[in-house]
Amino acid sequence: MFGSINSSGAVIDCIAEGSAYDIVLPNQTERVQNIAVDIGGSLAKVVYYTTAAVGRHGGGRLHFKAFETDHLDQCIEFMCGLVDRSRIRDPSDGPTGEPVIMATGGGAHRFGEELRSRLGVEIRVVDEMESLTAGLNFLMREVADEVFTYSEARGQKFVGPVSETEDLFPYMLVNIGSGVSILKVTGEGQYERISGTSLGGGTFWGLLHELTGVTSFDAMLETTKSGDNTKVDMMVGDIYGTNYDKIGLKATNIAATMAGVYRKGLDKQYSDADIARSLLYMVSNNIGQIAYLNAQLHGIRRIYFGGYFIRGHPLTMHTLSYAIDFWSKGMISALFLRHEGYLGATGALLRGEAAPTRRRACSFTENFSVAEPAAGDSSGVSALGMLDQQADRLERLPQLALPYVPDTVDLAADEGQRLAWLAALERSAHELVGLVERGALDAGSGDRVDVGRIRAFSILYARHLQRLGAQPLAYGALTVRGILGLREQCLREVGLGDVFAAVKRRETAAALGAFSECVALTDVLTDRERLLALLGNALAGNMFDWGASELHGALASGALDLAAARAQISYSPQRLNNPGAFADRVIAQGYRKVLVFVDNSGADVVLGVLPLARFLTQTGATVVLAANSRPALNDVTEGELKDIVAEAALVDESLAAAVEEERLLVCASGSAGPCVDLRRLDPHLVALAQAADLVILVGMARAIVSNYHARFTCDSLRIAVFKNKMTADAAGANVFDSLCLYVPGGED
Numbered sequence: 001m002f003g004s005i006n007s008s009g010a011v012i013d014c015i016a017e018g019s020a021y022d023i024v025l026p027n028q029t030e031r032v033q034n035i036a037v038d039i040g041g042s043l044a045k046v047v048y049y050t051t052a053a054v055g056r057h058g059g060g061r062l063h064f065k066a067f068e069t070d071h072l073d074q075c076i077e078f079m080c081g082l083v084d085r086s087r088i089r090d091p092s093d094g095p096t097g098e099p100v101i102m103a104t105g106g107g108a109h110r111f112g113e114e115l116r117s118r119l120g121v122e123i124r125v126v127d128e129m130e131s132l133t134a135g136l137n138f139l140m141r142e143v144a145d146e147v148f149t150y151s152e153a154r155g156q157k158f159v160g161p162v163s164e165t166e167d168l169f170p171y172m173l174v175n176i177g178s179g180v181s182i183l184k185v186t187g188e189g190q191y192e193r194i195s196g197t198s199l200g201g202g203t204f205w206g207l208l209h210e211l212t213g214v215t216s217f218d219a220m221l222e223t224t225k226s227g228d229n230t231k232v233d234m235m236v237g238d239i240y241g242t243n244y245d246k247i248g249l250k251a252t253n254i255a256a257t258m259a260g261v262y263r264k265g266l267d268k269q270y271s272d273a274d275i276a277r278s279l280l281y282m283v284s285n286n287i288g289q290i291a292y293l294n295a296q297l298h299g300i301r302r303i304y305f306g307g308y309f310i311r312g313h314p315l316t317m318h319t320l321s322y323a324i325d326f327w328s329k330g331m332i333s334a335l336f337l338r339h340e341g342y343l344g345a346t347g348a349l350l351r352g353e354a355a356p357t358r359r360r361a362c363s364f365t366e367n368f369s370v371a372e373p374a375a376g377d378s379s380g381v382s383a384l385g386m387l388d389q390q391a392d393r394l395e396r397l398p399q400l401a402l403p404y405v406p407d408t409v410d411l412a413a414d415e416g417q418r419l420a421w422l423a424a425l426e427r428s429a430h431e432l433v434g435l436v437e438r439g440a441l442d443a444g445s446g447d448r449v450d451v452g453r454i455r456a457f458s459i460l461y462a463r464h465l466q467r468l469g470a471q472p473l474a475y476g477a478l479t480v481r482g483i484l485g486l487r488e489q490c491l492r493e494v495g496l497g498d499v500f501a502a503v504k505r506r507e508t509a510a511a512l513g514a515f516s517e518c519v520a521l522t523d524v525l526t527d528r529e530r531l532l533a534l535l536g537n538a539l540a541g542n543m544f545d546w547g548a549s550e551l552h553g554a555l556a557s558g559a560l561d562l563a564a565a566r567a568q569i570s571y572s573p574q575r576l577n578n579p580g581a582f583a584d585r586v587i588a589q590g591y592r593k594v595l596v597f598v599d600n601s602g603a604d605v606v607l608g609v610l611p612l613a614r615f616l617t618q619t620g621a622t623v624v625l626a627a628n629s630r631p632a633l634n635d636v637t638e639g640e641l642k643d644i645v646a647e648a649a650l651v652d653e654s655l656a657a658a659v660e661e662e663r664l665l666v667c668a669s670g671s672a673g674p675c676v677d678l679r680r681l682d683p684h685l686v687a688l689a690q691a692a693d694l695v696i697l698v699g700m701a702r703a704i705v706s707n708y709h710a711r712f713t714c715d716s717l718r719i720a721v722f723k724n725k726m727t728a729d730a731a732g733a734n735v736f737d738s739l740c741l742y743v744p745g746g747e748d
């Protein structure tokens with residue numbers, strides 16, 4: 001069945017499969033704000049934007065869904081449902097006008113009147129080519145793993161945001177729908193349709209149906225995998241008996257598509273699968289060649305292939321890649337897109353006057369918590385998430401040296417790490433259920449984590465992890481940052497925004513109680529000794545981490561204190577620990593402005609980071625503490641940290657003065673997960689970070705799992721403890737080894 005489940009449905013199914021929990025998921029009550037449809041010759045694609053009917057944190061969400069144009073009724077019915085949901089009123093809203101539906105593609109003209117009368121709303125038509133380019137520009141900028149290359153040998157390789165290192169423009173878009181349009185795009189809103197061909201996806205599908213009678217595109221695509229085109233094609237070897245080296249043709253190259261049928265087919269020794277494979281090669285090779293010639297003609301080096309014909313199908317992508325590589329003599333790689341079929345619908349949505357991006361500058365994050373396979377994707381290799389809108393436009397840290405690689409391990413490439421992480425996170429989700437069932441995360445009778453919801457979370461998350469085990473690239477590049485972020489997305493999706501809230505409060509209160517005594521103990525030391533002791537405390541504090549299963553027992557029993565934590569850490573290996581060098585630098589010169597990415601609440605931030613920040617302010621530095629914008633594990637959030645600093649300032653004059661003089665500041669980082677992508681920070685933090693000459697990254701997730709390879713133009717310091725075997729292995733360290741690594745600016 002093609003594109004038949006909606007996003008909330010997917011969660012319900014998923015939960016129901018494990019066991020039945022009566023849960024109203026937040027996204028079932030979302031209000032639809034914008035709708036766009038791209039009705040093509042073969043498929044109708046719908047993109048819509050929702051916001052929480054009653055105040056959910058942050059902005060809205062983009063959803064993607066496709067239907068067959070032959071079954072437009074289903075599409076219209078679905079859109080009727082969306083229109084109804086657009087009329088849900090939030091009591092705090094003012095009067096809302098009727099929704100306007102943006103429509104593009106040929107069907108916007110052909111079925112415009114039908115849509116208008118059946119949906120009872122205004123339909124605004126947007127030009128198809130304009131929509132395609134607007135959609136692609138948006139998706140390339142906003143979706144982290146939108147663009148990839150493909151080859152049989154290396155598989156899918158994500159290329160990262162293009163705008164990072166070079167300009168987005170100029171590029172060429174080859175949109176393979178029913179027919180093929182080739183566009184040259186030189187800027188935002190600047191494009192020209194430079195070519196096209198009527199030999200496209202529709203040709204392939206039509207011919208194949210005629211020749212074989214197949215009626216399911218998915219089933220047919222599947223058969224191409226086993227088909228043998230040499231049974232129907234005439235190969236160079238069939239003609240020459242060998243390679244035709246003089247003009248660079250191998251015996252195995254296709255000389256003439258389908259030309260072998262007449263000779264070889266007399267005894268009908270070929271199958272439908274052989275024909276399917278031959279036709280797929282025919283259309284893809286031809287498009288690849290035309291694309292290359294146009295790129296040559298217009299001097300363009302970047303060629304994106306879009307349109308639903310591709311469908312993330314390995315053989316199609318391989319053929320297009322091979323053709324571009326062959327004709328360009330290895331100079332150009334074909335680029336593919338995860339949202340290949342949704343360029344037009346996305347662009348049309350953004351062209352609407354009330355489009356989310358028109359109202360304010362914002363960023364989007366892909367949310368896979370209820371991801372379904374890319375509509376109808378039989379191979380299941382690729383799934384599309386929803387795009388969650390961030391309240392602000394996220395920006396890069398100015399001190400980041402390029403190229404920046406946020407993730408330490410590529411889990412798709414490293415099977416050992418992949419299996420270990422997937423298993424560990426599945427285990428930890430079960431453990432979380434156990435903690436909730438035992439009431440270990442509760443504050444009192446009025447403040448309980450809902451057991452049904454946490455079980456639903458565990459089922460949902462485990463299913464994602466299992467899927468990623470089978471198809472590592474289903475959600476784009478596979479990284480620890482990604483799967484830790486996904487865990488938080490799943491928790492939020494079942495309505496558990498902050499499961500550790502009570503634990504955080506409890507541990508923070510206890511740590512604040514010990515704050516004065518803790519700083520008094522180190523205040524008596526000489527500056528250098530004091531700084532070294534404070535670094536030791538920061539490391540010890542980092543043991544208070546509910547993200548580390550190894551420590552759950554000690555944390556839940558409350559048995560761990562700073563001294564005990566300190567005793568568990570082994571301050572090695574030497575190559576990862578040079579606190580002395582850092583202390584020398586601080587004592588000799590000091591810093592003007594220090595940016596600290598903080599980690600856990602409780603002892604970590606209160607007894608580890610805060611006294612260190614206090615020391616740095618005493619040396620004359622301004623310290624900016626960057627904390628998560630939204631909860632993740634027991635990480636301290638910006639809101640919580642503001643309260644912590646205010647409370648500590650009540651008992652500490654030095655801190656109070658620093659706060660008063662605005663030399664100790666707290667700012668949201670922009671992050672909603674345990675790791676941090678330093679290209680996507682809250683703009684307020686980036687403004688504050690402008691003059692920073694030291695960046696401190698605290699904790700395993702921010703300093704080891706992500707950003708271990710990050711380089712900075714200013715000095716940096718990483719403070720963390722290796723708390724599981726996977727992170728220790730990746731860095732050649734042991735569990736409970738420390739990382740206290742100072743790197744002067746510009747050095748690796």
Ligand SMILES: Nc1ncnc2c1ncn2[C@@H]1O[C@H](COP(=O)(O)OP(=O)(O)OP(=O)(O)O)[C@@H](O)[C@H]1O
Binds near residue numbers: 068105178205308
């Ligand atoms: N389930 C499917 N049913 C039919 N065609 C499919 C299906 N999945 C993928 N395709 C392929 O995708 C093509 C349509 O791609 P796409 O939706 O991008 O174009 P379109 O908008 O329908 O066409 P055009 O832009 O030329 O009007 C089909 O011609 C076919 O090759």
Ligand SMILES: CC(C)(CO)[C@@H](O)C(=O)NCCC(=O)O
Binds near residue numbers: 041105106177195196
């Ligand atoms: C007609 C459109 C633009 C509809 O999407 C598309 O199918 C197409 O570009 N066809 C190729 C037409 C040609 O250039 O020969």
